[in-house]
Amino acid sequence: MTIGNSLFPVFLKLDQIHVLVVGGGNVGLEKLDALLRNDHEAKVTLVAPKVKSEIYIREELSCGVKVKRRKFRKEDLQDVDLVILATNDQLLNLKIRSLARKYRLLVNVADTPHLCDFYLGSTLKKGDLKIGISTNGKSPTFAKRLKEVLNETIPDETNALLQNLSEIRDRLKGDFSYKVKALNGITKSLIDRNEI
Known part of the structure; x- marks a missing residue:
């Protein structure tokens, strides 16, 4: 048994892979913003029957974002590389996760660490320097606070x-x-x- 954080850190080229986000509420917006903060050219399709107006603004500002205002369909898993589930319906999340696993896709289920293949850590960016912070899903708040400390400590130069x-x-x-x-x-x- 591994003690401590055994996650393997990876930095993905979001302009070269396709991410599917399912969920158009606050959490979907948060996940979309996290992707776009790391790469404003990220290729993201967001699917949800109800979509916050702020998400449409992201679609207008980024050529890589596509919003589909409708229920999730199995076909949405085709031609994607990564899946982020941000719905408030745990049964739907489980169903989509099960389908995605059949396609051998990596899945993140927001706020449900035991269902995640990967976590979206907190990141600090100073030009070409990027530092990823992970608490192994234990405390995103601590990761955010540590990011703030590092941001103040590491000079802009x-x-x-x-x-x-x-x-x-x-x-x-x-x-x-x-x-x-x-x-x-x-x-x-x-x-x-x-x-x-």
Whole structure:
């Protein structure tokens, strides 16, 4: 038995996969916003018989979002890669999850950790730096608070540092091992208190 968080962190290219969100209420909006915050070009289809007006605004602002105002159909699972269930009907969530598993699709059932194949963690973004935070489904509120602390701690200039390091790495000659040693030497001063 694994002790602690055994989740495998993955960063998905949301503009290259297709996500299905089922549910058009507050939770559906929250999940849609989470996807769009990470990539405004995310490919998302949202299906629900009732859809909040804010969701239609997201559809107007993002060419990757499609809203279908109707009940879920089995065919909605075709040509999608990931499923997020955000309805307040647990029987419907279970039915869709069962169908999605037959298609070998990964499923997230909002606020139901034991039915999830993956969790939507809290993310911090500073340019090209992205940090994912997971509490293994135990406390999304703690993940959100930790994100706020990290956001205040990590300087906005971090992205410029990453760009500079990328340019240095591209200029270095040699194999991977040599590049790692050279970059470690360069970045050592970032943590060496005697040089600050």
